[in-house]
Amino acid sequence: xxxxxxxxxxxxxxFHEGTSVAELLADRGCRVEIATPGMIVGQxxxxxxxxxxxxxxxxxxxxxxTPDVTxxxxxxxxxxxxxxxxxxxxxxxxxxxxxxxxxxxHPRADDTLWRALRNAPFPVHRIGDCLAPRRAHAAxxxxxxxxxxx
Ligand SMILES: Cc1cc2nc3c(=O)[nH]c(=O)nc-3n(C[C@H](O)[C@H](O)[C@H](O)COP(=O)(O)OP(=O)(O)OC[C@H]3O[C@@H](n4cnc5c(N)ncnc54)[C@H](O)[C@@H]3O)c2cc1C
Numbered sequence: 001x002x003x004x005x006x007x008x009x010x011x012x013x014x015f016h017e018g019t020s021v022a023e024l025l026a027d028r029g030c031r032v033e034i035a036t037p038g039m040i041v042g043q044x045x046x047x048x049x050x051x052x053x054x055x056x057x058x059x060x061x062x063x064x065x066t067p068d069v070t071x072x073x074x075x076x077x078x079x080x081x082x083x084x085x086x087x088x089x090x091x092x093x094x095x096x097x098x099x100x101x102x103x104x105x106h107p108r109a110d111d112t113l114w115r116a117l118r119n120a121p122f123p124v125h126r127i128g129d130c131l132a133p134r135r136a137h138a139a140x141x142x143x144x145x146x147x148x149x150x
Contacts, residue, residue, distance in 0.1 A: 010101060014044040016050070034058070041054075128142055
């Protein structure tokens with residue numbers, strides 16, 4: 001079932017995963033707020049020079065950006081989810097009732113293929129996101145190390 005209605009995207013990563021999902025859901029007609037404990041929403045997008053594009057994309061889609069908050073509770077309530085957002089610099093709390101909460105948190109490795117092949121009669125190495133989801137540089141570096149050792 002796809003999220004619809006009022007959606008809170010809670011982003012603990014500050015990179016493309018949360019902001020891209022927020023943009024996608026807004027394009028699908030959801031009313032989206034993206035909240036993060038970071039000092040700005042999508043703070044790591046500065047690294048790839050995508051922050052400005054994201055800011056324009058969010059504004060044109062009416063995505064509400066809420067930095068500096070943590071979710072202190074989320075409970076089912078008749079007709080939705082009652083979420084308490086705590087503004088961590090001041091402790092002020094805000095209650096929101098939404099239809100969906102989508103979290104962008106550290107991903108789990110999809111190593112199904114490696115598990116299937118690990119006992120094969122030839123060497124099998126695990127690199128990049130299959131080892132631990134990170135960013136492209138890790139896959140390149142680990143791939144180079146494996147190749148150099150062959
Ligand atoms: C939305 C988003 C934006 C990102 N933006 C950036 C960025 O701007 N800069 C950056 O450095 N990193 C970024 N990343 C992270 C980056 O994409 C990954 O760290 C990188 O792609 C990891 O490379 P990889 O080769 O380990 O895995 P992948 O790129 O995921 O490649 C693994 C491949 O294996 C295939 N596969 C998996 N299981 C099987 C199977 N059982 N059988 C056959 N094939 C299989 C998959 O289909 C995939 O093609 C982003 C990630 C996301 C989700």
